[in-house]
Amino acid sequence: MEKRSFLLTHEDYWSIWIGGFILLFGLFLFYNNTPEDFEKKHEDYDQILQTEKEKAPFKTIEWYRAFRAQRSIKAASEPVGKFFKKLTGKPSSWSTNPLAGLYKSADRDSLEKHGYTIKLADLVEKNKLQLVLAEDAQQKAAKEDFKNTALNLEAEAAIETWYKGREKSSAMKKKTKGTNPFKLGWLVLWFGILSLLFLPGIYFLGEKRKGFVKGFAFVFLIAIISYLFGAQSNMKAMGIGYAAWAIVLGMLISNTIGTPKWVTPALQTSWFIKTGLVLLGAEVLFNKVMSIGLPGIFVAWMTTPIVLISTYWFGQNILKIKSKTLNMVISADMSVCGVSAAVATAAACKAKKEELTLAIGMSMAFTSVMMIVLPIIIKGMGLSEILGGAWIGGTIDATGAVVAAGEFLGDKALYVAATIKMIQNILIGIIAFGVAIYFTTSNENGEKTKVGISEIWNRFPKFILGFIGASILFTLIYTSMGDNHAYTIIDQGVISGLSKNVRGWLFCLAFVSIGLSTNFSVLKKHFSGGKPLVLYVVGQTFNLILTLVMAYIMFYLIFPDITKQL
Secondary structure, three states: OOHHHHHHHHHHHHHHHHHHHHHHHHHHHHHOOOOOOOOHHHHHHHHHHHHHHHHHHOOOHHHHHHHEEEEEEEEHHHHHHHHHHHHHOOOHHHHHHHOOOOOOOOOOOOOHHHHHHHHHHHHHHHHHHHEEEEEHHHHHHOOOOOOHHHHHHHHHHHHHHHHHHHHHHHHHHHOOOOOOOOOOHHHHHHHHHHHHHHHHHHHHHHHHHHHHHHHHHHHHHHHHHHHHHHEEEEHHHOOOHHHHHHHHHHHHHHHOOOOOHHHHHOOOHHHHHHHHHHHHOOOHHHHHHHHHOOOHHHHHHHHHHHHHHHHHHHHHHHHOOOHHHHHHHHHHHHHHHOOOHHHHHHHHOOHHHHHHHHHHHHHHHHHHEEEHHHHHHHHHHHHOHHHHHHHHHHHHOOHHHHHHHHHHHHEEEEEEHHHHHHHHHHHHHHHHHHHHHHHHHHHHOOEOOOOOOEEEEOOOOOHHHHHHHHHHHHHHHHHHHHEEEEEEEEHHHHHHHHHHHHHHHHHHHHHHHHHHHHHHHHHHHHHHHHHHHHHHHHHHHHHHHHHHHHHHHHHHHHHHHHHHOO
């Protein structure tokens, strides 16, 4: 009975229960609502891809068409998937009218649509010409039985140009199509469902249920506004997303009119993030991690611990930062993977909420800059896509920012960057466990004390078990299904159709809670002498240098054969 009571009265376990329920519900939902004849379609497209691969030494026009058609087989495109995408979706992109993000009729705002239509027409015409040139180049190469190297290279370049143009015009078409006619209605329904998900936990954790719902409505409203501001086209271009707006808006309220007391029961910062991290576990699949081979693993798993320990040592011994927990949270945030690592580490070392806020704030500020500047530096240095992608994946904190920066360099860079970041994400649980042991076996003076395994277990953030469990479970499911079926049901069903959107909402709610809980007067003392900022800058500089050197050694000196296959 005591064990059951403990499992129902601990926030970390409720993160696992809620996150696990969402993932299992999504798995059941999309497994039983697959596209018609999707197995046969995959087999047919696989045959075409194999035939085209054998026919030419490059990816032909037919290969790309089959590949694109196969990628369109998604469980999330079925009626049930569309329902949950609408339910958990976020406000749409807008340029001049913020209400357009919430309410879109069949026709978008006239000025906005006019601008998109003109651009789209130009892109479509340009892509038609690119296709003609690609077909001509491929035909010339085919006449020589694809044995003329020069003609093959010309055809490959022309086909890639056409395909990239096609992808760009397709993305533009989505912008000119009308979205859900009344987004606000879906948001109200989604608020009700989220409230119901957390109410049982609120009851067992001892909070007032009525108080939570009332406060949660306020937090949810600020989250909607944050998403709206983050969806503004100019803000998106500058890399200022919903996370930054959520914290800023929350801070403005808390440090001006003050956060109302009735909102306090809903400020469940760590609970929201922990639940989101359990969902993230389903996206960190071990088979995908292994696909990049040993070089990526070495870059992520060797560099990260070195940077973490070195930065923490620098903060304690050189900068003399008084708070060991602040030092550790900043070091983990900067060296591992930003917000996720910061939350896990903060739970392991029992850092103050203000310290976590400071670390996350600096992380987002530097991430916004690095995701724009680092790709420019990489291009300026003339680095290859693989080396540049590895550098990005190992140094930029947020996964979304990694993807955006990698995409700027090219497809190979995007693949390498995203995979290394996934490999790095696995370290969240390991780092948290190590920090828990360190802080339970050292007192404030740094002197070692004997601590039993029970104390280490009490300090260990239990939600990490949910993260690891979700990763293992979905890796096994993915492997048993096979890549094609798993892509349709898991990647383009459970994850893209449900868990990824839910995770985004949970993170946004957490950031709003952070802002509403933050008082500048309390936060100010942690910036004493600017030491936290110096710590972050020095640590990130060391991270950039070490990651680049390690990536070059691993990808080009020790494992060049693996690199050639990427």
